[in-house]
Amino acid sequence: MFPALVHPAHFHSLASFKEQPTPAAMQSGQAGGQAIVHTVAGIAIVSVAGVTVHRNGAIHPTGGTSSYEGLQIQIQMALDNPDVRGIMLDLNSGGGEVAGLFDLVDLIYEGRAQKPIWALIDETGASAAYALASAAHRIVMPRTAQAGSIGVVLGHVDMSSAMEKAGLSVTLIHAGARKVDGNQFAPLSAEAKARLQAEVDQLYSLLTSTVARNRAISESAVRNTQAALFTGQHAVKAGLADEVMASHDALQAFYDHLNGQRRPAAPRAHAQQAAAPVSAERPAFRSLAAKVYGS
Template sequence: MEKKTKYFTLGILGGFGIIAIVIAILMFIPLIAMVTGPSTVAVIPVVGEIGYGASSENVTIANPDVFSQMMDEANNDPNIGAIVLDINSPGGSPVAGEEMLEKVNSSQKPVVARISDTGASAAYMVASGADEIVASPSSWVGSIGVILTLSDLSEYYKKQGVDIYSITGGKYKDMGADYRNLTTDEKNMLQTMVDEQYNSFINIVAKNRNLTVDYVKKIAEGKPYTGQQALNISLIDRLGGKDYAIELAANKSNMSYYNVLDYGTGLGFFGI
């Protein structure tokens, strides 16, 4: 009985010892990073439509709140020396894109944007804030523009014998409703709003890419470009894949040997 008690006591002490060692390691990691410098590149995904919804089984959303949280974690972690944005997105909400761009612009650590299949519209806006942009030769890049889509189903409703009535307070309250067409005044109003967003987009790209506004206007117009074409017109900086972008980011933080923490997979792995 006494022997069992001794083993039990030793087991408890051993367990506490392991816990103490783990706590000590966790406490010393930040101190080690302060002495030796950062040793990790964080890879943050920007995948799917940019917007405020939540991802589901069939739809992937790049949510600015989730993105901001990942950017904050990477910037506050002393072990992380640089960030790679792993972009595969057709764009989405301009407001959500602007929020994400703000986080990129305010990053305290070097940021490299890597465009895989697509980095268009609001997704390109986000990428433009990075220190450098890398894309594959066949990537789709750019599409600097704004679109507003409305439907006029008034003729369809008539054929179906459907009468729709609306009682509004305000002349423009049902503007864009699908049971009637837009008036000339409404079309002009919406065009002015779209033009304002478009000009803002152009100014953002011009500032972030160190280009003139007139030049960006010339190459914008909602045009998509291949990665090779985008390189030729200064919308990106280099051609390459994900590994190349990670290596580039590590070099910007003077890391000759580094680990990679991929927020998209939740996995960390070693790199050279």
Template sequence: MHHRFPHLAQRMFNVPLALHPAKAEIVMAALADRLGIAHLFNAGAPVALGNFEMDEDDRAEDRAYLVQNGVAIIPVEGCLVQKLGSLRPYSGMTGYDGIRYNFLDAWNDDDVKAIVLDIDSPGGEVAGCFDLADTIFRARGRKPIWAMLNENAFSAAYAIASACDQISVPRTGGTGSIGVISMIADISKALSEGGITVNIIQFGARKADGSEVLPLSTEARARFQADVNTIGQLFVNTVARNRKLKASAVAAQQATTYLGQDGLRAGLADMVAAPDAAFRALLKSLKT
């Protein structure tokens, strides 16, 4: 796994993330501890994050989700990434590609009467998140689609949950963090103190914006902030549409996280229930 850490670092820095800040800090600390600052961006040959060796089960043509009492249960766990190359959570991550495949497979499966997203995630990459949320939202109406939190759905994970018909959250579970964060690393001082000078030759005034070996300029900061604002507004508008809330009310939450009942009061959940109780409620609704 050690050789994959630099590639993970490249996916975490200098790009917009829909990720709970506490999780982002933990990941950053872990990367720094394992690699040291100087190695965080030395990824060597380009290898896409998620190009992992898959289990034989992942290569099988049969469905990768559990069907119980006619309900497809699709796990959404850990950090969310655009492309994982696995139909199941792998190495603490779940890919939007796997969720999409499983969801559409279940949606088209005549033996499946309802779909459950079993979610416990702090969020993850922006790339691919809102396209998946739109896919789930447009699929409403044919069969029930429930998000059952076990325990949390923060940030990108909440964007996915919000696209479902119903959201249940345990008493100790969390919802929200409807916001975007981008961590622009600056290791120029550390390099200078280490006696290292990096000379950048560039074509185009903005080509080196966000480079970790240069201090972040005022112009670059303003440009990156504008990008984050655009994605943040997309997030707000998506949740507002999905949950039938006013965009101004969602924006006013300022990416707050909510515990259990507070999420219900904020309009981010429909019931406070443990996953097993929520599942029984879904089965009961299918019989009526």
């Protein structure tokens, strides 16, 4: 039992995940011949797909999960690479674990001082995944994409009645009064529930204050979303995104922005930025993006 930053629809996937140790290849910065950072026209494409976890033994999304550890490696390499002009976070995730999230969010937020960073929510950026997106300079999303679910959830399963019907009982031998709080073999006590609620509330404050900092909006505005999901233009109106556009147009827009040599301003809920001049030599991103995402 642990607090999670995940949309309830994805809670079971997170609960069934078993963290894997970090392999030696990942620790050494190698990825078995696979490119660690995908780039197109000077843009690093960092994919956040599936449930987000602290570690899963891989740099890139695998087995329906993305690890904060792998994302940190990709983002830091992109920041350090002089050939990378900007970073695009490509998100399709309902969120996931708390552990490791906020340090990665801070890395992205601080990385904005080094290079332009955009986030594309295509098609879900919820809870922990939205926290990652919020750290970017700018958030864009297709009209059917959903952003938000800025909240914390913790689940407790009481198996005591089912075990009693099965003729089973469990005795926990322990030291420390709070050691077995929240165990599944007994109903959740009022004291344990209050302690867990306080932990959830503390994490919620950290999440809402972090998103407010990243998006340059008030924390009350973040809390007023009530952890709801917002689709397309509604997300823009709520201050959770900056513009609605198709995914292939987002990559093109970012390239045009970089070509205009303008560093993006910090996000504002309703600010509209003028379009950057279009290069006559810009690449055809529909085909380039297909190569990146198909690699």
